[in-house]
Amino acid sequence: MQPMTSTEIQLAARPTGWPTHDNFHVATVELGDLKPGEVRVANAYVSVDPYMRGRMNDVRSYVAPYAIGERITGGAIGRVIASAADTLPVGTVVLHQHGWSDVIQADAATFRAVPELEGVPLSLYLHILGMTGLTAYVGLTRIAQMREGDTVFISGAAGAVGTAAGQIARLLGAKRVIGSAGSPEKVRLLTEKYGYDTALNYRDAPIRKQLAEAVPEGIDVYFDNVGGDHLEAALDMMNDGGRLALCGAITAYNSTERVPGPDNMANIITRALSIRGFTLSAHLDLSAEFNARMTEWFAAGKIAYDETVVDGIEHTVDAFIDMMRGANTGKMLVRTGE
Amino acid sequence: MQPMTSTEIQLAARPTGWPTHDNFHVATVELGDLKPGEVRVANAYVSVDPYMRGRMNDVRSYVAPYAIGERITGGAIGRVIASAADTLPVGTVVLHQHGWSDVIQADAATFRAVPELEGVPLSLYLHILGMTGLTAYVGLTRIAQMREGDTVFISGAAGAVGTAAGQIARLLGAKRVIGSAGSPEKVRLLTEKYGYDTALNYRDAPIRKQLAEAVPEGIDVYFDNVGGDHLEAALDMMNDGGRLALCGAITAYNSTERVPGPDNMANIITRALSIRGFTLSAHLDLSAEFNARMTEWFAAGKIAYDETVVDGIEHTVDAFIDMMRGANTGKMLVRTGE
The missing domain is CATH 3.40.50.720 (NAD(P)-binding Rossmann-like Domain)
Structure with missing residues (x-):
């Protein structure tokens, strides 16, 4: 059965110092019908990263600050569960930057298909392979x-x-x-x-x-x-x-x-x-070179990794704060599905 | 008449904080006879520069610290007054790094001849042209x-x-x-x-x-x-x-x-x-490029300069301290001859 709502985390107020739950709002959002060209994606993992703290401030930086009342955007990976776009059929695994939500519905052009490989957990695309x-x-x-x-x-x-x-x-x-x-x-x-x-x-x-x-x-x-x-x-x-x-x-x-x-x-x-x-x-031009080398290293068994996984989109803020405090070893992730 | 002694400024003790006269010793040094390959140079100007303060400390840096009891070395310009080297006849204007003294006697290879040009004061080789x-x-x-x-x-x-x-x-x-x-x-x-x-x-x-x-x-x-x-x-x-x-x-x-x-x-x-x-x-390879461009700019009247000149080698320490305090406009120099 298709989900018709999404749970997402919005910025409620700009943190001063350490972020608290009061700075965020857990919202239920109606997804509505798919428009032509759109896909609906059930996220498997969403990423919490240190750089996000900077975007919560209203200061001049390389990217615009997060807007109050809007979803915290950032890396996530999921699977297409409904599609009105030929390019991304149902079942496709996709990476995207829509951020902190369990389900996301948007134009197919805002997602990038990634190969689903034997022995490669999807989460790795949010860290060591990403x-x-x-x-x-x-x-x-x-x-x-x-x-x-x-x-x-x-x-x-x-x-x-x-x-x-x-x-x-x-x-x-x-x-x-x-x-x-x-x-x-x-x-x-x-x-x-x-x-x-x-x-x-x-x-x-x-x-x-x-x-x-x-x-x-x-x-x-x-x-x-x-x-x-x-x-x-x-x-x-x-x-x-x-x-x-x-x-x-x-x-x-x-x-x-x-x-x-x-x-x-x-x-x-x-x-x-x-x-x-x-x-x-400013350095995404190195992506292809990195992908080639890292894929080779990974396939040769030369790459180790750790993940600290928190379950449930509603615990994303906990995961984010814990990560800022250094509670994670390796990559801090929120598991939202799969 | 040839000078047979030189007045030079030696480091007597490493300064703590602002240098004082106590940190330096004004020494009279016997020059002795010229050895083959040596020249005797009467300095016209010696340079006092901010970087010298760093070399007075005994810390790891890109150049060795000045040694206690030895002459403060650095840029100077003068004229050959006695020569036992064919390469640098008497009268040649030379730049060198022998530093704070009024007369210096050393191997000709440690001096570099510079052209004496109409309308170009020798002092400029210690700053804008140097x-x-x-x-x-x-x-x-x-x-x-x-x-x-x-x-x-x-x-x-x-x-x-x-x-x-x-x-x-x-x-x-x-x-x-x-x-x-x-x-x-x-x-x-x-x-x-x-x-x-x-x-x-x-x-x-x-x-x-x-x-x-x-x-x-x-x-x-x-x-x-x-x-x-x-x-x-x-x-x-x-x-x-x-x-x-x-x-x-x-x-x-x-x-x-x-x-x-x-x-x-x-x-x-x-x-x-x-x-x-x-x-x-580490960047002396740009010297030729700089000399070409600066000579052209200078000849075209596009380069202004100022000098703050102190007279007498015995006032070198005053000049150095004044320079550190910002008393100079443009280049701080000590005039020792000409």
Whole structure:
């Protein structure tokens, strides 16, 4: 039986600091009849990502902020359950950016069909085989210009992007890969499952001190998912000509006060460092290259992953907040079907 | 009559915070007889530069720190007064890096002959026609990848590098050039003599506030000679894809405490900014290109300059300290002869 309504999560009010349930509204939306060219998709998984926090603010950024009263948009994957479009027959698995809802109905052109492969869970298209993996790949190859033999430090290493980045750095020939995470379990996983040579628990001691002891030879590439004290620690230890890819600054996302930057910015000059911030939208031209390489690595059994799955669209906000607090290992997902 | 001694300035002790005379020693050195291949040079001018402050510290950097008890090395220009080398006969004007002394005697290979041209004071080879001009050129063209039509902000704009950078940015087709300096006289000079469209006196009000009002359209390229509050102000106003060349951080050089960095580092990510620190040594391959273009601009009367000249090698430390405090307009030099 076809669902005639969808449950979706809308932005009710802009968060100040940490988001709370009050900032969101769970809405039941009538789907109505399919119009020509439209499809109805039952989502299997929807994605919660750190960058979404930024879009909840009303500030100038690379993408427009989320509008009050509208659905939180972002990555999701599902299956076509009704179709008025020849291009996407019922049963097709599709990726899209319609975001936080269990069912979505829209023009077929806003969905992209993906192959359903034996042994490849659909959820992977939302992380290691999708935007998350591509983010790690772009950050290392284009932004940080990683080269074989580089020593690479990755913060937020047990998160979705971090677990991907560590493995990709290894596969691209890093001499040494160092990661940081926030629990003993995560740190163990980094070395045992994700091929990190060294993993630091930033809750054990100041990361600045730990990193200096762990990498006396210095760092060539820093992949930053965290900002704050981690960026400062990395700036201390960068080698001459080092390259820093700034992908995330989760420490600043939920702060209500202005957070001072690193106290060692002068190293940027004396060591001729290059710091580049990036978001994926400007680098989608690397998708084909990434897909080719990642598919090969994955098929060869060289890629590990973890998922932290929360069930039910109505728990999406919990999943989002938990992810911001670092409760996830690997990719945080909301399962809404299948 | 040939001088048989030289007066030179040696580092006596590493400064903590602002340098004082106690950190230096004025020494009289016996020159001895010329050995084969050596020349004796009477300096006309020696250069005092901000980067020298960094070399007075015992920290890891792109060049080794100055050694205690040894002459402060750096740019100088003079004339050969005695020669035991065929390549550099008496009378030749030479540039060199032997630094703070009135007479210098050394192997001819450590000097570079420069043409003595009608209407071109020798001192210019120590700034607009030399390393200072090249620094401005490298920072704009290679580091910040300046393009025609860019809006360019330059801090420390009335200094040696700043006055050069403003003019070069204009000649390279900047849409608008904004500068900051620390006195009404300097600010006036920027717009009246150096072609800046807008000049801000950072002592009038917080530079962050002034810059936001002066450049509502945003900045494409920031050339940083100052760091601190100026870098923070620039990060507020950078356009998407903006490029920052960090050349100096004079605000941090003499601080005994760690100075927090900008509180708006997240803009690096959301606006996909590129920040590159640089020092000239890695970019000397651009010398020929710079010399060709600058010579043409200079001959066409398109290049203005200022010099703040202090007389006498024994006043070099005063000149250096005054320069760090911003007492100079344009290039700070010590005249030691001619």
